[in-house]
Amino acid sequence: MTTVAVTGATGKTGRVVVADLLEHGFDVLAVDIVAGPGDREAMATIGAPLLRADLTDYGQAVDALSEADTVIHLANIPAPGLFPAAHTLNTNLAMNNNVFLAAAHNKLSRVVWASSETTLGLPFDVPPRYAPVDEDHYPYPTTTYALSKVASETTAQHIADWSGIPFVALRLSNVHVEEDYRLVPGYWADARLRKWNLWGYIDARDVAAACRLALAAPVTGAQSFVIAAADTIMDRPSADLLAEVFPEVELTREIGTHETLLSIERARETLGFVPRHSWRDIVGR
Template sequence: MSELNGRRVLVTGAAGRIGLVTVEHLNELGAKVTALSNVEHPDLKADRVLIGDTRSETDVARALQGVEYVVHLAALPHPSAGSPYDVYTTNVVSTFNVLAQAGALGIDRAVIASSINATGVPFNPHEIRPAYFPWDEKAPSDVADWYSLSKQNDENTARMAWRRWGIDVVSFRFPHVNSAEALQRMSDHMRENPGIGLREAWTYLDTRDAAYAVELALTAPLSGAHTFFVAAGTTNAPYATEDLLDRFAPDVPRARRFVDREVPIDLTAIRTVLGFQARHELDLPTLPLEP
């Protein structure tokens, strides 16, 4: 039986791509889910469904009633999801509001959706790449867009909330997360244009694995504010990782070699602390990378 059986969990952004699958997964584990969304969705099924705004103190206070764990996924998920002002303020105010209220209530654990974009690399208008491979959580950031800045500051908010109120927070630097079918379509595109995957290190994650990572983050024996890269263990391109790096990042330092389609991100932290291993990976051939 899951440790979450019978426990009240708040999921914000519950009607989103990750939110819907996470709510379903928590339901299956026996959790009593309070789902907070700014829109109605026919597939959103939970013990308690609320329509509200995570920027609203009143809406969040209502959603937190009786809650033992928090999963904060609500956000505008792209620089173009609104004006720069709207994207930045929506994301940082929502995260502060949720974590501050949860911390002040004495809630022990929260999980928040950060992003690989907290590094600033994927959406950067300048010609930059990861500083080294395997890319890890300690790599320097280079932020030049409002969405990436919001995710970076969400991680700062998590550290503040832990220091201020003692709430343990896990921040996931999600890559592109989607259904198996959508990921396969992306892989088909990556086969034709593999260079476009460099800035995200050819990472991906199935929504079911995102929900599984949330489960582990809620139940792992840890304390503090932790930030983890989370991704499948393989790339979304049907080419050997060494060939991709030789072609598209030959001058970026590599601390080690990569086997077959091994993702060039260091997943040691999430595997060691949470015991996470993706269970839904793309089944792709390893093809020769043509000139």
């Protein structure tokens, strides 16, 4: 039985990832710095012991991964603007560096970790060069949060080369859970409200599936994949949205009516990732 350490396990995405892994027969060691009595009880109830660890400390990272075979590393400050810019950069880099090095020290078989769509140029105050935006529209960090992910992708490449461990970076779009979808109709009146990520999003359940698929995908070295929903968050055709807000941006291929403008083709081909969930299932448009 494969034991997967999940860092950031008590976060919005982490909880869904842990539950999905358990449902698919993995043993899970949940790791988070936020681990109150309620969190411990909740994780214990579903069968995932919860370890409180500060991953900005290398020794704690080594200990946290010592009983695992693989790691899904989600723990980070999750967005720009939550803390001073330098703190976000330094904290995320410390966590990522320590987890990557601890994985090599403990000879884990794989590292799957949360990079970000922000590495591609978000928010698109400067229009993208083309659409759909894919993995090659990189690196364009515009915040220290995005820079922490870009720098960590470079670090992952070198540690993968040194250790022989495959590293899979998932460039996650804006993660939604079901209760978030009640806000979706409020975006429709003004296309500029969500232009910052080309109207993208991803359901947390599809993030969980991408993480699980990445554990077994035929990947060597360090590879990165855009992970987004199959559609946009808007009720209007994607080509119309692009033409209105970014008229100078060329579509490089024909797209479906509501198809995402964050290309998931590489994830589909290499990971077998097919998003199953949409706001349309909840809102009904």
